[in-house]
């Protein structure tokens with residue numbers, strides 16, 4: 001029996017259906033390709049943070065916080081845990097500002113420099129008596145020039161201090177408190193909140209500058225306002241902010257500005273973290 005020819009009307013309908021199906025398939029394929037492209041363009045794995053379980057501290061490269069390159073938008077809020085070991089409550093660790101992360105070195109009561117540590121020094125500003133670590137001085141000079149152009153003079157009041165001089169200052173502070181009636185043990189602890197023992201001051205490392213004066217009134221000056229707005233652009237942070245005494249162990253020192261490098265200073269400026277928080281040392 002001869003096959004009955006398919007009517008033209010039915011044939012057209014079938015062709016139309018096939019065409020629609022093809023179109024649907026094609027658009028789905030295009031959509032998929034776009035999705036794949038978007039996936040490819042999206043940022044790769046997020047930079048591990050201190051809380052990332054996938055990044056054991058020992059395997060982190062030392063270059064995670066670059067000092068010289070422009071910080072990426074994905075700047076981590078904190079550096080990898082274990083970049084610097086955390087000192088226990090009654091522990092004193094020895095630290096030396098060297099290696100890729102030298103600028104982030106915590107220096108304080110529980111993080112002390114070797115007794116013979118002396119950084120390579122340079123004048124903070126050309127012609128100034130005050131000195132800083134030679135790696136920090138150019139950044140201070142650049143910041144000084146930028147502020148000066150806007151009518152602010154960031155007078156380098158106190159930069160590098162020898163450990164011998166630091167020991168004298170600390171002993172003098174303890175003596176004052178003892179003379180005021182405190183027993184020696186509590187006087188030593190109280191003194192350290194303002195004047196650290198030898199090797200425990202960032203000034204002994206040449207990493208910090210007291211700007212203008214060492215006076216609480218500094219917080220009310222145009223210089224302080226300028227620093228609060230711009231110091232991070234040059235790699236400096238207010239090291240002992242008001243309200244962070246419990247974390248830093250130091251009373252507020254609005255005049256004390258510490259170099260940490262531009263990437264870290266930007267991250268700390270944006271997050272409001274102090275160095276201990278940024279390094280995960282609390």
Ligand SMILES: [Zn+2]
Pocket residue numbers: 203208209210253255256257
């Ligand atoms: Zn200081």
